[in-house]
Amino acid sequence: MSKKPEEITGSVSRIIPFSCVDGPGNRFVIFLQGCNFSCKNCHNPHTMGICDHCGDCVPGCPSGALFIDSGKVTWNQSICENCDQCIDICPRSSSPMTQLLTVAEVITQLETAVPFLTGITVSGGESTMQLKFIRALFKTIKQRSHLQHLTCLVDSNGYLPVSGWEKLLSVMDGAMIDLKACNNDLHLWLTGRANHRVLDSIDFLYKRQKLTEVRWLAIPEITDTSEELTAISAFLKTTAPEAPLRINAFSNSAVKGQARQWQNMSSERIPLLEAELFTTS
Amino acid sequence: MERQEEELFHKAFRGIANDPNLNFTQKSRYLALQADDMLPYPELDVQAKGAMESGLICDMFEGHAPFKPRYVMPDYQKAIIQGSEWLELAPPEDLDEAINFLLILFHHVPSVTNIPVFIGRLDQLLSPFIDDSITDKLLHKKIRLMWQMIDRTLPDAFLHVNIGPEDSRIARTILAVDRELKQVVPNLTLRFDPSVTPDSLLQMAVENISLCNKPHIVNEVMNAAEFVTPEDPRGFGIASCYNSLPLGGGAHTLVRINLKKAAESSDGSVENFIERVLPEVSGLTYQIIRARIDYLVNQSNFYQSSFLVKEGLIEQNRFTAMFGIFGLADAVNLLLKRKPDEGYGYCEQAQDLALEIVKTLSDIVKSTELEHCWNNRALFHAQSGISLDNDVSPACRIPYGYEPGTLQHLQTVLPLHKYFTAGISDIFPIDETIEKNPLALMAICKGAFQKGLRMFTANVANNELVRVTGYMVRCSDIKKLKEEGSRLNTTAFGSEAMDNCGINSRNAQIITDDIPWSKRQ
Ligand code: SF4
Ligand code: SF4
Numbered sequence: 127m128s129k130k131p132e133e134i135t136g137s138v139s140r141i142i143p144f145s146c147v148d149g150p151g152n153r154f155v156i157f158l159q160g161c162n163f164s165c166k167n168c169h170n171p172h173t174m175g176i177c178d179h180c181g182d183c184v185p186g187c188p189s190g191a192l193f194i195d196s197g198k199v200t201w202n203q204s205i206c207e208n209c210d211q212c213i214d215i216c217p218r219s220s221s222p223m224t225q226l227l228t229v230a231e232v233i234t235q236l237e238t239a240v241p242f243l244t245g246i247t248v249s250g251g252e253s254t255m256q257l258k259f260i261r262a263l264f265k266t267i268k269q270r271s272h273l274q275h276l277t278c279l280v281d282s283n284g285y286l287p288v289s290g291w292e293k294l295l296s297v298m299d300g301a302m303i304d305l306k307a308c309n310n311d312l313h314l315w316l317t318g319r320a321n322h323r324v325l326d327s328i329d330f331l332y333k334r335q336k337l338t339e340v341r342w343l344a345i346p347e348i349t350d351t352s353e354e355l356t357a358i359s360a361f362l363k364t365t366a367p368e369a370p371l372r373i374n375a376f377s378n379s380a381v382k383g384q385a386r387q388w389q390n391m392s393s394e395r396i397p398l399l400e401a402e403l404f405t406t407s
Numbered sequence: 408m409e410r411q412e413e414e415l416f417h418k419a420f421r422g423i424a425n426d427p428n429l430n431f432t433q434k435s436r437y438l439a440l441q442a443d444d445m446l447p448y449p450e451l452d453v454q455a456k457g458a459m460e461s462g463l464i465c466d467m468f469e470g471h472a473p474f475k476p477r478y479v480m481p482d483y484q485k486a487i488i489q490g491s492e493w494l495e496l497a498p499p500e501d502l503d504e505a506i507n508f509l510l511i512l513f514h515h516v517p518s519v520t521n522i523p524v525f526i527g528r529l530d531q532l533l534s535p536f537i538d539d540s541i542t543d544k545l546l547h548k549k550i551r552l553m554w555q556m557i558d559r560t561l562p563d564a565f566l567h568v569n570i571g572p573e574d575s576r577i578a579r580t581i582l583a584v585d586r587e588l589k590q591v592v593p594n595l596t597l598r599f600d601p602s603v604t605p606d607s608l609l610q611m612a613v614e615n616i617s618l619c620n621k622p623h624i625v626n627e628v629m630n631a632a633e634f635v636t637p638e639d640p641r642g643f644g645i646a647s648c649y650n651s652l653p654l655g656g657g658a659h660t661l662v663r664i665n666l667k668k669a670a671e672s673s674d675g676s677v678e679n680f681i682e683r684v685l686p687e688v689s690g691l692t693y694q695i696i697r698a699r700i701d702y703l704v705n706q707s708n709f710y711q712s713s714f715l716v717k718e719g720l721i722e723q724n725r726f727t728a729m730f731g732i733f734g735l736a737d738a739v740n741l742l743l744k745r746k747p748d749e750g751y752g753y754c755e756q757a758q759d760l761a762l763e764i765v766k767t768l769s770d771i772v773k774s775t776e777l778e779h780c781w782n783n784r785a786l787f788h789a790q791s792g793i794s795l796d797n798d799v800s801p802a803c804r805i806p807y808g809y810e811p812g813t814l815q816h817l818q819t820v821l822p823l824h825k826y827f828t829a830g831i832s833d834i835f836p837i838d839e840t841i842e843k844n845p846l847a848l849m850a851i852c853k854g855a856f857q858k859g860l861r862m863f864t865a866n867v868a869n870n871e872l873v874r875v876t877g878y879m880v881r882c883s884d885i886k887k888l889k890e891e892g893s894r895l896n897t898t899a900f901g902s903e904a905m906d907n908c909g910i911n912s913r914n915a916q917i918i919t920d921d922i923p924w925s926k927r928q
Contacts, residue, residue: 143814146848
């Protein structure tokens with residue numbers, strides 16, 4: 127027997143009840159655990175990996191919120207101090223604070239925030255890796271009269287194949303896609319994966335009027351070269367001419383590994399990049 | 408007078424007269440205040456006197472001889488229709504005349520600071536004088552000049568303009584000018600009614616907030632329900648620091664209870680505080696309120712002589728008294744023996760106690776008769792603090808620097824708002840990223856109103872204009888004041904408040920609540 131939508135579970139890294147930086151308006155954001163890219167510049171590196179219960183993080187917790195229960199690392203939310211030390215320790219880019227939540231449980235958390243919200247956003251990690259969960263969550267929201275008004279958005283790296291997006295279309299209001307690079311080699315180097323599927327996703331979503339925005343991360347001397355700028359603006363001009371483009375400035379403060387050594391994007395340069403992208407496109 | 412006492416007075420007067428940083432009007436005012444304070448206080452018993460001396464009850468330094476009401480809310484609409492005999496002005500016939508008429512009238516409206524705290528619902532007052540012959544550009548210029556005139560001649564940030572809930576060219580022009588000039592004066596309120604105010608007007612207001620922390624937004628529906636009846640359609644105005652008061656009247660006085668001190672005077676138990684301390688302190692508060700009203704109404708001759716009364720712009724029986732409280736958070740945390748980061752704003756038990764305290768006092772205010780007042784009652788008010796409040800939280804606010812995430816903040820204060828008919832405000836500290844997403848602030852504001860928030864005020868981090876307790880100061884003025892004085896009367900208060908009350912430590916929220924709300928359960 128198949129599960130009811132409310133019973134379907136998702137691996138949730140964190141829930142933020144109010145956010146003004148994850149899509150239009152005030153949004154409830156569900157960060158899902160696990161990613162199929164391994165971006166050098168990831169600013170949520172602890173959402174990439176899946177926990178294998180190695181237990182390395184347990185002794186590092188200063189408040190005793192972590193313990194091992196029959197071979198599984200367990201998190202006691204009520205005494206956790208949100209210090210994030212466990213995240214820094216984890217060798218697998220995961221987090222012991224990840225929870226397996228049912229759609230019904232997420233909706234219970236959503237209820238208190240509903241009057242103040244524009245919508246919800248699933249982010250990550252790569253949210254679309256848990257397609258079933260997202261679909262069930264959005265479907266349940268669209269079915270309940272007091273939640274229906276909430277717009278349901280997906281924040282994605284665009285790696286989901288078109289067949290996957292097709293399954294979401296009827297319940298999803300839109301997707302925000304990260305375009306990491308147009309040059310395939312650069313994309314591979316940055317993320318570990320090729321970019322064809324990302325470009326296809328942008329094309330498909332745009333045609334179905336489900337492309338909420340394209341996001342591009344400006345990293346000095348890596349993604350902001352004139353070849354890249356020309357390629358991006360040419361691609362968008364032909365594929366998604368009316369789609370809003372959001373330029374984010376790279377900051378090395380929340381990243382790990384070699385990206386820590388990369389330069390920060392200066393806020394003065396952003397308008398110049400904007401001008402270049404929008405005039406050529 | 409004893410010689411020693413005389414010397415003391417001389418020293419105080421000289422200090423003011425020779426102060427290098429006060430201008431001549433400021434000196435005149437402080438000298439007058441000093442003289443007022445030399446008169447004996449209206450008759451009080453020993454306990455009430457003691458309560459004032461210890462700071463348990465505070466009369467907001469209104470002076471010993473109340474010869475004018477604290478807050479005056481003239482019916483400017485009436486004035487504009489009938490003109491003023493006293494001021495020898497005919498009813499205005501065009502926009503220039505209307506603005507000129509009002510600017511003159513403002514200078515004759517008293518208040519505790521001598522500068523009016525309410526200068527009307529300007530959009531409603533001026534809209535009848537607008538037609539197509541006045542281009543947008545011209546209108547902008549006229550409002551801009553008016554704004555400069557007000558700021559330079561009535562330099563007090565408590566002075567308040569109301570706009571809305573209806574949309575109008577004037578309302579939009581006022582918002583446009585206000586964001587352009589970023590002046591401290593006037594303070595500004597948008598009255599919001601979801602069935603009347605278009606989203607585009609609210610959005611403009613919210614964009615202004617992210618640029619200059621003004622206007623603040625008031626729940627029109629909730630206030631109108633309490634101030635407007637078929638027999639009494641004149642309604643209310645918003646003045647000074649978030650005070651809702653009857654239009655065509657105002658408040659004789661505002662006396663406030665320091666709940667922190669009140670809690671300290673209990674035996675430490677919740678029961679003793681609720682059952683003994685609160686009724687006792689309320690009794691003393693009423694004694695002080697009555698003494699002040701008696702002086703103002705029966706001795707000072709204000710209501711007998713003011714042209715505002717004679718011309719029907721205010722009526723004595725539309726004045727109320729404000730029964731104020733502050734330091735609720737401290738009282739709750741003290742009684743529950745909790746630290747600020749685990750008490751009020753952070754746990755259910757604190758929330759319940761806060762509600763119980765507020766309900767108890769609200770019942771007292773609702774059931775206590777008060778002569779010479781609108782509906783024979785005082786109105787309950789959450790007082791948002793003054794510059795001398797050291798270590799006491801304003802009104803029912805969560806202490807500065809301990810504000811939890813915005814959702815949790817809202818959940819904490821929302822249930823309290825309905826009790827404070829004469830106004831309450833919570834300042835939501837918000838990170839500057841909101842500038843790129845005004846829809847987020849709109850969603851929060853609308854949701855909060857729907858849930859019963861009375862007034863919404865946001866303070867966006869890194870703005871030059873900062874909300875102090877309810878009024879605005881410019882950060883640059885504070886820096887300057889210390890060196891060379893300020894032309895704005897309120898800057899001195901603002902500077903004290905920044906020094907004393909920890910305003911700089913407000914916790915800006917990126918509106919990404921990092922503490923999951925579910926932790927409360
Ligand atoms: S964030 Fe991690 S390390 Fe820190 S208290 Fe919580 S569980 Fe422990
Ligand atoms: S979160 Fe990381 S460190 Fe902790 S048990 Fe899981 S894999 Fe190991």
